[in-house]
Amino acid sequence: MNTSTTSIHWSDDFLLGFGPMDETHQEFVSCIAAIQNAAPQDCLVLMDQLLEHATAHFQQEDDWMMATEFPPRTCHMDEHAAVLASITGVRELAIQGAPEKCLPLANELARWFPSHADHLDSALSHWMCKIKYDAKPLVFKRSVAHVTS
Numbered sequence: 001m002n003t004s005t006t007s008i009h010w011s012d013d014f015l016l017g018f019g020p021m022d023e024t025h026q027e028f029v030s031c032i033a034a035i036q037n038a039a040p041q042d043c044l045v046l047m048d049q050l051l052e053h054a055t056a057h058f059q060q061e062d063d064w065m066m067a068t069e070f071p072p073r074t075c076h077m078d079e080h081a082a083v084l085a086s087i088t089g090v091r092e093l094a095i096q097g098a099p100e101k102c103l104p105l106a107n108e109l110a111r112w113f114p115s116h117a118d119h120l121d122s123a124l125s126h127w128m129c130k131i132k133y134d135a136k137p138l139v140f141k142r143s144v145a146h147v148t149s
């Protein structure tokens, strides 16, 4: 198990209010965390799962943006394509005998996801809620007790 980096874990702070997107994001976080916590020799099957997930995840968002003519869709779709290319490339390296490349990718995805969700997915979530429900997204977060010492 990797102990050098804290792995990502799901937090209600990631909730954006559009249910289908939030469910997908929860699965994405699980895929990344699984690689962060795996031994290199176990990463290939996890990379397969990540690639399958990311392909469907990004395609779903791209489809929503295209179907509803979401105005700022180009940069969002470009970012998806770039990340998918990175995942595909690292999976290929793992197949060729370099599974140690998987952890740095997972760490980079853990760093990338919160900002992508904040800046791009949140706008799409608002847009989809407006179109589907004629409403703003409502997010209910479990309260967290903060203990200071």
Ligand SMILES: [Fe+2]
Pocket: 025, 057, 061, 121
């Ligand atoms: Fe997303």
Ligand SMILES: [Fe+2]
Pocket: 061, 076, 080, 116, 120, 121
């Ligand atoms: Fe996205």
